[in-house]
Amino acid sequence: MNNQDLLATLNDEQRAAVCSQGTHLLVIAGPGTGKTRVLVSRIFHLLNEGTRPEGILAVTFTNKAASEIKERLSRLGLDRLPFVGTFHSWAYSLVLNSTKKRPYVMGEDEQRQLLREALEAAGIKGRDKGLKDRLLLLKQQYKPKIDEAEGELLALWESYHALLSEYDVMDYDDLIIRAVEIVEKNGSGYLSYVLVDEFQDVSQLQFHLVRLLARSSLITAIGDANQAIYGFRGASPRFMERFRNELGPVETVRLSKAYRCPQRILDAASSFIGEDSGLVSQKGTGEGIVYKCFENEEREAAWIAGQIDRLVGGTSFESLNAATGAADAQRSLSDVCILYRARFMSEPLVSALLRQGIPFHTPFRQRRKVSRLFFAIRHLAALLEGRTEDFHIKMLGIKKKEAVFLINQLKEAIEQGSLQDEFLKQLEARLNISVGDQEKQKLREIIGLLRSKAPLSLIFKEEQDELDFSVEAVTLMTLHASKGLEFPIVFLCGLDQDVLPWKDSDLDEERRLFYVGLTRSAEHLFLTSSKRRKIYGRRVETGPSAFLTKINDYLHKDQQKANRKKPSLKKKQKSLF
DNA sequence: CACTAGAAAATTTTT
DNA sequence: TTTTCTAGTG
Numbered sequence: 384m385n386n387q388d389l390l391a392t393l394n395d396e397q398r399a400a401v402c403s404q405g406t407h408l409l410v411i412a413g414p415g416t417g418k419t420r421v422l423v424s425r426i427f428h429l430l431n432e433g434t435r436p437e438g439i440l441a442v443t444f445t446n447k448a449a450s451e452i453k454e455r456l457s458r459l460g461l462d463r464l465p466f467v468g469t470f471h472s473w474a475y476s477l478v479l480n481s482t483k484k485r486p487y488v489m490g491e492d493e494q495r496q497l498l499r500e501a502l503e504a505a506g507i508k509g510r511d512k513g514l515k516d517r518l519l520l521l522k523q524q525y526k527p528k529i530d531e532a533e534g535e536l537l538a539l540w541e542s543y544h545a546l547l548s549e550y551d552v553m554d555y556d557d558l559i560i561r562a563v564e565i566v567e568k569n570g571s572g573y574l575s576y577v578l579v580d581e582f583q584d585v586s587q588l589q590f591h592l593v594r595l596l597a598r599s600s601l602i603t604a605i606g607d608a609n610q611a612i613y614g615f616r617g618a619s620p621r622f623m624e625r626f627r628n629e630l631g632p633v634e635t636v637r638l639s640k641a642y643r644c645p646q647r648i649l650d651a652a653s654s655f656i657g658e659d660s661g662l663v664s665q666k667g668t669g670e671g672i673v674y675k676c677f678e679n680e681e682r683e684a685a686w687i688a689g690q691i692d693r694l695v696g697g698t699s700f701e702s703l704n705a706a707t708g709a710a711d712a713q714r715s716l717s718d719v720c721i722l723y724r725a726r727f728m729s730e731p732l733v734s735a736l737l738r739q740g741i742p743f744h745t746p747f748r749q750r751r752k753v754s755r756l757f758f759a760i761r762h763l764a765a766l767l768e769g770r771t772e773d774f775h776i777k778m779l780g781i782k783k784k785e786a787v788f789l790i791n792q793l794k795e796a797i798e799q800g801s802l803q804d805e806f807l808k809q810l811e812a813r814l815n816i817s818v819g820d821q822e823k824q825k826l827r828e829i830i831g832l833l834r835s836k837a838p839l840s841l842i843f844k845e846e847q848d849e850l851d852f853s854v855e856a857v858t859l860m861t862l863h864a865s866k867g868l869e870f871p872i873v874f875l876c877g878l879d880q881d882v883l884p885w886k887d888s889d890l891d892e893e894r895r896l897f898y899v900g901l902t903r904s905a906e907h908l909f910l911t912s913s914k915r916r917k918i919y920g921r922r923v924e925t926g927p928s929a930f931l932t933k934i935n936d937y938l939h940k941d942q943q944k945a946n947r948k949k950p951s952l953k954k955k956q957k958s959l960f
Numbered sequence: 961c962a963c964t965a966g967a968a969a970a971t972t973t974t975t
Numbered sequence: 976t977t978t979t980c981t982a983g984t985g
Contacts (some may be wrong), residue, residue, distance in 0.1 A: 444974065444975080445974060445975080446974090446975085469974080469975065470975080471974085472975085473975045474975095475975095490975085491974090491975085508981095509980095509981080510968075510969085510981085554975095555974080555975045556975090558975080559975095584974090607966090612972075613972080613973075613974085614972095615971085615972065615973080616972090616973065616974075639982075724971070724972080725970095725971045725972070726971080726972085727970085727971085727976095727977095860972090861971090861972065862972080863971090863972045863973065864972090864973085885971060885972080886971090888971075888972085892972095896972080917976080918970090918976095919969085919970055919976060919977080920976030920977075921976085
């Protein structure tokens with residue numbers, strides 16, 4: 384594809400964003416306005432206008448987003464791509480270039496373990512009352528004012544960092560901190576353009592890094608402050624404003640044509656957020672938003688399952704007959720998504736779907752079941768690389784003597800390029816695990832890779848638990864996980880008091896979370912709540928969320944209740960709002 | 961050191 | 976309700 388053809392496929396605003404030059408650029412991209420499209424097209428355009436790939440950096444927050452961009456770029460027929468990756472992977476490559484020794488970046492569980500140790504070293508006993516979380520949040524600051532932190536947090540900070548340097552390991556945030564240092568020292572003159580996706584998700588530390596890069600590169604920030612839902616990990620919608628105010632001249636382009644949601648949903652969503660988003664749907668008015676409240680979460684789930692069954696034309700024998708009256712076009716199960724605030728809420732849904740015989744899948748954050756075997760091999764390999772011993776032996780949870788023994792066996796296996804039964808036996812015995820056939824096969828591959836001296840980070844790259852949307856199944860996920868996705872049919876359930884604005888959470892962020900949920904729907908949107916709900920084994924009187932009142936005008940209440948004409952019930956319902 | 965009973969807490973998530 | 980952590984035994 385050539386550049387002119389590509390530009391011709393964009394709308395005016397998108398084209399303005401893609402072609403912007405001479406200043407920093409802020410693209411405000413509401414739901415379904417073609418954010419990724421603009422990002423990809425702009426990179427393509429810049430390359431076509433003569434910028435070399437090395438002069439462009441595109442950063443995202445997830446590897447998934449990065450691969451999507453890369454894929455779309457290659458589909459446009461580019462042979463040399465610029466660096467497209469996460470903040471962290473870019474930072475890692477910077478660090479790698481500036482040191483002799485390969486840094487060891489801890490995984491989540493390793494960091495947890497180290498924090499535990501740090502707590503102990505700091506003499507903090509008993510429950511940690513969220514100290515760890517506060518430390519992690521503090522670390523999202525550029526040069527955090529730790530002296531002002533109260534005693535325990537300060538003590539934990541110091542003992543944690545003492546351990547990091549003692550063990551010669553880094554955490555993910557250290558990568559960004561090191562990147563800041565490197566850019567401060569060497570500048571980034573080689574970069575002409577830096578594009579940042581999902582800018583509303585940057586932490587203060589990342590914002591600072593971008594600000595540094597802005598000294599010698601033109602920055603393109605794309606995002607939507609209304610979809611900032613990661614405050615608990617240091618992000619803030621404020622950084623969108625600050626980008627505009629603090630980086631010198633910034634051109635702002637607001638994308639207003641929305642290709643996903645029908646107008647009614649956009650109106651409900653923007654009126655809820657209390658902002659005239661100016662989003663214009665390209666899909667017409669759309670159907671009404673259906674809302675229904677239930678007695679308890681089980682009835683709620685059963686109703687949802689029933690609706691899905693009806694919409695997809697019936698999957699069970701019973702509904703096959705009943706389905707003749709279905710008004711809607713036949714739907715596929717993969718068109719349907721059920722969203723909820725917290726994972727525990729999927730339980731009644733799962734039961735109801737099973738009962739109804741409706742297949743479903745969840746992007747279940749695989750409880751980090753990194754098998755103990757590969758975890759161990761990774762640490763043994765690190766030791767074999769000659770890294771500081773203490774950390775890795777500690778992580779292995781075995782005696783040094785045993786570790787040395789296993790290292791030698793691993794060394795031998797690598798040299799011979801084969802997996803000896805004896806080594807397996809020893810691994811099983813000393814690590815107290817059993818190794819299945821599949822793991823054995825994978826272990827052989829790993830040994831082969833280790834032999835080839837490929838970088839450790841590549842060998843032990845954790846597999847992502849991607850959701851396969853081609854599967855004929857309903858998708859169940861949290862509101863957070865749904866950001867960036869869209870489905871023709873969306874059920875947003877559990878809109879209860881203290882559940883959707885989650886109790887004691889930042890109200891504004893909860894609002895944005897609701898906004899995200901509403902705007903996932905490309906056609907039909909169903910909202911449900913419950914009067915009672917089981918939360919952690921406790922029956923709680925919840926009732927409809929106050930959020931629902933704010934979009935009351937846009938709701939199409941389920942007619943069953945209206946037909947029965949029970950004024951008392953109606954009144955009661957109303958008074959709840 | 962490994963095990964267990966009992967208490968306390970429990971969103972949301974990426975690298 | 977279920978998980979997770981601590982303090983206390985054997």
